[in-house]
Amino acid sequence: MEVTNRYVATRHHIEGAPSEADFEVKEETARWSPDSGEVLVKNLYLSIDPYQLNRMKRSSASHLARIASYAIGEVVASASPEYAAGDVVAGVLGWEDYTLFTPSPAVLMGKLDASSGFPLSHHISVLGTSGMTAYGGLFEVCKPAKGEKVFVSAASGSVGLLAGQFAKLAGCYVVGCAGTKAKNVGGEMMEAVLANMNTYGRVALCGVISEYTGASRRAVPDLLEMIYKRITIRGFFAWDFLPKFAEYNAVIGDWVRQGKVQVIEDVSDGLENVPAAFVELFTGQNVGKKIVKLA
Incomplete structure (x- = not known):
């Protein structure tokens, strides 16, 4: 079987x-x-x-190769x-019309339960990596107690909103x-937050978007204050919690069904609009989870 496959690549x-x-959008034959x-x-x-930008830099081995993306697709053959x-x-596919993979x-790939009743797009937002990042970062890293104060940076983004x-x-x-x-997040905000944290505060750090685009401006926390306040900062990836993915989704799914969690998805149409959708992440033009619908 042969299919014409369009894909998005970086020019440089x-x-x-x-x-x-x-x-640019290129074309090839997938066999x-x-x-x-x-x-x-x-x-x-x-x-x-946003993290995909790091794979487009000179230091990345994936430059001009397929741009991987968590995605949803239908098996053709x-x-x-x-x-x-x-x-x-649902799993790691790519910025392209078709993806070939060997199980x-x-x-990272799995079949979706068509009887779940959720829109397909939810499986890459609230029931996908965004939900896993938000749930794992909050409950596994920060471990909040009832009545504690929680500050969320980039609160209108895909993770912060959840x-x-x-x-x-x-x-x-x-x-x-x-x-x-x-929306925005940056080094200055991180410094201000750390300066105003309570004793034994916990920070779950899953992204530093301001440093993705401007490496010359980095957050510089007051280390002495962190010591006196016994503040803990822990960086993490969504995939750290992959073994608990089903457990998280069972809880989050119930919240969505009960109307306790509102899902906001910013959806663009067409592979040719992937570059514009990606750029919007860095200009504050989107709210919620940014998704491109191909079919």
Whole structure:
């Protein structure tokens, strides 16, 4: 089987803020055969995330290669007994119309339960990496107690929007911040937050978007104050909590069904609009989870 596959690639290394001119849409022929052991997926929804910029820099080995993305797709053809044509899957695919992958324990991919009743897009937002990051960062890293104060930076972004709601459900007093009337996060905000934290405060750090685009401006915490206040800062990845993904989603899914968590998704249409959608993450133009719908 052969299909025409369009994909988004970078024209060159991107060291500062991205622009649409940094990208181009290319075309190739993707080939699948019954004896390949591969699965051919038609991509339906792509997750657009700030961290992907780090893979476009000179220091990244993936420059001009496929830009990986957590995504949802439908199996078109399968040479693996694990998948069949028509299966809807979620996992690491790419900024392209079609993705070929060979199933293995090292490949993050799984079938979605079509009977869940949730929109497909929810599986890459509230029930995907955004939800896993917000839930794991809050409850596994910060471990808030009822009545504690929680500050959420970039509170209108895909993770912050959920973390604030989760903290409210935990009985916390929540303050959210967006740098402009739209959104922002930066080194100055981190410094201000640390200077005003209570003793034994905990910080869950999952992104530093201001440093993605401007490495010359980095947060410089007052280390002496951190010592006196016994403040803990822990960086983490969403994938740190992958073994608990199903457990998290069971809780989050119930909250969504009960109307306790509101889901906001900012959806663009078409592969050709992936570059514009990505750039919006760095200009404060989107609210909630940024997604591109391909089909």
